[in-house]
Amino acid sequence: MKKVAIVGTGLLGGSFALALRDFFSGISITAVNSTTQTTERAIELGIADKGSNLKEACREAELIVLAAPVTVILQILPEVLDYITASAVVVDFGSTKYAMCKRVAYHPKRGRYVALHPMAGTENSGPDAAFKELLIGKKLIICEQEKSDFDALDTVRYLFGARFSMDIYYIQPDKHDVYLAYASHLSHLTSFALANTALRKQYYEPDILKFAATGFRDTARLAKSPASMWAPIFEQNKEAILEALQEYIDELNFIKEKIQNNDQREIYHYIEKANRIAPIIDRLTPK
Amino acid sequence: MKKVAIVGTGLLGGSFALALRDFFSGISITAVNSTTQTTERAIELGIADKGSNLKEACREAELIVLAAPVTVILQILPEVLDYITASAVVVDFGSTKYAMCKRVAYHPKRGRYVALHPMAGTENSGPDAAFKELLIGKKLIICEQEKSDFDALDTVRYLFGARFSMDIYYIQPDKHDVYLAYASHLSHLTSFALANTALRKQYYEPDILKFAATGFRDTARLAKSPASMWAPIFEQNKEAILEALQEYIDELNFIKEKIQNNDQREIYHYIEKANRIAPIIDRLTPK
Numbered sequence: 001m002k003k004v005a006i007v008g009t010g011l012l013g014g015s016f017a018l019a020l021r022d023f024f025s026g027i028s029i030t031a032v033n034s035t036t037q038t039t040e041r042a043i044e045l046g047i048a049d050k051g052s053n054l055k056e057a058c059r060e061a062e063l064i065v066l067a068a069p070v071t072v073i074l075q076i077l078p079e080v081l082d083y084i085t086a087s088a089v090v091v092d093f094g095s096t097k098y099a100m101c102k103r104v105a106y107h108p109k110r111g112r113y114v115a116l117h118p119m120a121g122t123e124n125s126g127p128d129a130a131f132k133e134l135l136i137g138k139k140l141i142i143c144e145q146e147k148s149d150f151d152a153l154d155t156v157r158y159l160f161g162a163r164f165s166m167d168i169y170y171i172q173p174d175k176h177d178v179y180l181a182y183a184s185h186l187s188h189l190t191s192f193a194l195a196n197t198a199l200r201k202q203y204y205e206p207d208i209l210k211f212a213a214t215g216f217r218d219t220a221r222l223a224k225s226p227a228s229m230w231a232p233i234f235e236q237n238k239e240a241i242l243e244a245l246q247e248y249i250d251e252l253n254f255i256k257e258k259i260q261n262n263d264q265r266e267i268y269h270y271i272e273k274a275n276r277i278a279p280i281i282d283r284l285t286p287k
Numbered sequence: 288m289k290k291v292a293i294v295g296t297g298l299l300g301g302s303f304a305l306a307l308r309d310f311f312s313g314i315s316i317t318a319v320n321s322t323t324q325t326t327e328r329a330i331e332l333g334i335a336d337k338g339s340n341l342k343e344a345c346r347e348a349e350l351i352v353l354a355a356p357v358t359v360i361l362q363i364l365p366e367v368l369d370y371i372t373a374s375a376v377v378v379d380f381g382s383t384k385y386a387m388c389k390r391v392a393y394h395p396k397r398g399r400y401v402a403l404h405p406m407a408g409t410e411n412s413g414p415d416a417a418f419k420e421l422l423i424g425k426k427l428i429i430c431e432q433e434k435s436d437f438d439a440l441d442t443v444r445y446l447f448g449a450r451f452s453m454d455i456y457y458i459q460p461d462k463h464d465v466y467l468a469y470a471s472h473l474s475h476l477t478s479f480a481l482a483n484t485a486l487r488k489q490y491y492e493p494d495i496l497k498f499a500a501t502g503f504r505d506t507a508r509l510a511k512s513p514a515s516m517w518a519p520i521f522e523q524n525k526e527a528i529l530e531a532l533q534e535y536i537d538e539l540n541f542i543k544e545k546i547q548n549n550d551q552r553e554i555y556h557y558i559e560k561a562n563r564i565a566p567i568i569d570r571l572t573p574k
Contacts (some may be wrong), residue, residue, distance in 0.1 A: 010379065028298065052326070069488065117499050121500070121502070122501075123568075138500075139498060139500075141457070141498065152368065169497075169498075177496050178492065178495075179492070179494065179495055179497070179498055179506055180498065182488050183485070183493075183495060183496055183497075183499040183500070183503050184485070184494050184498070184499070184502055186485075187502045187506040187507070188505050189539070189542060190477050190506055190539075191506060191561070192557065193539045193542060193561075194473070194474065195476055195533065195561040195562075195563075195564035196537075196538050197473070197531065197534050197535045197538050198469050198470070198473075198564070199468070199560065199561070199563055200534070201469050201531075201534070205465065205466070207466065208465075208469050209470055209567050210466070210470075211406050211426060211456075211467065211470045211471070212470040212567060212571065213406045213407070213471065213571065214571065215410075215471055215475065215509050216471060216474050216567075217568055217572065218412065218474075218505035218508055218509070218565075218569040219478060219506050219509065220474070220564055220568060221505055221568050222502050222505070222506065223562065223564045223565075223568070224562060224565045224568055225558070225562075225568060226553045226558070227554075227556075227558035227559050227562070230554075230558055231554040231555045231558060234546050234554055235546075235549060238549070239548055242543065242546060244484065245489070245542075245543050245546070246543070247488070248480060248481065248484045248540050248542070249536060251480040251481075251484050251538075252480045252532065252535070252536050255456055255480060256529065256533070256536070259521050259522075259527060259528060259529060260525075262524060262525070263517075264518055267514075267521055267522075268514045270483070270516045271479055271512070271514035271517055271518060273483055273486065273509040274478070274482040275482075275511060275512075275513070275514070276481040276486055277482035277485070277510045277511065278485060278510075278511045280496050280499060280504075281410075281504055281507060281510070281511055284499065284500065284501065284503070286435075
């Protein structure tokens with residue numbers, strides 16, 4: 001595998017490129033972006049060798065990585081499969097999987113596509129946020145692996161599993177989207193809302209965030225995430241996200257009522273229930 | 288200053304003790320705790336030299352530090368001022384300040400008390416969580432400094448400002464409590480509710496948190512915080528917390544409606560508004 005095309009050389013696409021160059025020599029990487037500025041920056045940073053348009057890039061590449069916002073992936077995926085050669089492999093890094101898989105379920109080249117979701121990211125975005133360690137050792141979800149050709153799946157397993165040391169999990173797309181709504185998408189909503197609550201209060205109390213510390217930082221950090229990435233995710237995973245969000249609002253209304261009623265016993269109990277998250281947090285915390 | 292009493296040798300009280308020993312030699316530290324187990328562990332960890340009861344400890348010490356849950360501080364504060372010698376200094380580390388200051392406003396020894404809030408903490412608790420660097424270089428809020436005697440205030444400024452390199456801010460207690468509701472207390476509520484949402488879903492989908500990553504970790508990390516500390520804070524800062532919580536719930540209902548209506552333009556706009564939190568997050572993030 002010598003020729004790779006990356007559609008969207010931002011945080012994930014860029015980090016993939018840097019890792020790829022670290023493990024293999026002589027790889028030629030073509031960037032496809034919506035702005036020439038991003039492509040130029042990707043070339044400056046050593047992420048890509050050149051820029052091209054989608055059609056040209058897909059015709060030439062042996063591996064095509066779609067790392068654009070999920071609406072863009074959903075839109076171009078059938079087209080990409082139309083363009084590629086018979087032996088090329090297409091993967092995407094989108095944070096939603098049900099809509100993608102459904103979209104190309106009956107495409108004649110469905111077998112060349114492997115639906116991926118690497119569980120890695122930061123609140124930063126763009127080529128400058130990319131770093132070669134981002135994917136290494138993380139979890140990788142493969143959806144509908146039974147619809148991918150053996151050789152395409154093997155390429156993915158070799159590259160991400162054997163070389164990037166990623167833990168591979170096989171999950172069906174609908175399950176994936178529900179899991180992610182609770183384990184990731186909801187966390188982003190809680191951060192966006194927390195940031196907007198604090199920023200609105202700041203109009204009246206300009207010093208309100210002067211004493212924000214690590215607690216605020218961590219609960220609001222994801223609010224830095226780009227709208228171009230997240231607005232489409234909220235659209236594509238709408239059903240599961242609305243369910244998770246409503247359950248979260250119900251939790252908040254519950255504890256609000258207990259605080260209103262000075263119900264110390266129930267507040268205690270509520271916090272102790274939440275404390276059971278500790279092993280999950282600890283497992284995710286570097287020692 | 289040779290004799291110090293610490294009421295509550297947990298994360299904050301214990302870290303204070305360790306820093307104190309690091310900067311001064313020949314200090315004798317007496318621990319006052321609700322369980323002898325905590326005192327024994329504090330002695331083992333080098334936090335305290337001995338244990339005692341509140342009355343004895345206050346009579347002997349030149350500096351008394353109240354680092355217990357805020358309900359305990361509120362309850363014992365007048366008593367502590369009754370017990371101390373005429374030249375002793377009392378400080379507290381409580382996360383609420385209005386109720387404390389009001390409680391001893393007319394106490395004959397009010398001048399010996401300096402109301403503090405060191406802006407430092409982690410989600411861990413107990414003497415084992417203490418470490419000597421916790422307070423160093425952080426922010427320290429002093430409330431109603433005009434009601435403290437000059438020499439008591441100078442002791443605090445010297446110890447926390449000059450030695451521990453803490454940045455000192457003077458804020459009135461009611462303002463402090465509103466600021467903290469938004470900058471800290473609300474973040475804890477968002478984490479407790481997020482943890483409980485995920486844990487409840489886990490009954491039905493046992494693998495739901497298998498793919499939790501750093502985003503979930505950070506937004507739910509504070510849910511490890513102890514009920515013994517936080518239930519009393521929610522009681523004492525009830526009014527400001529309920530206001531902040533309601534505004535947060537309103538924000539969530541707003542974005543929920545936009546997601547329901549597929550209003551991509553408004554969702555975009557909402558996320559972009561939240562992105563303005565970036566400079567505050569970046570300022571709090573170690574380089």
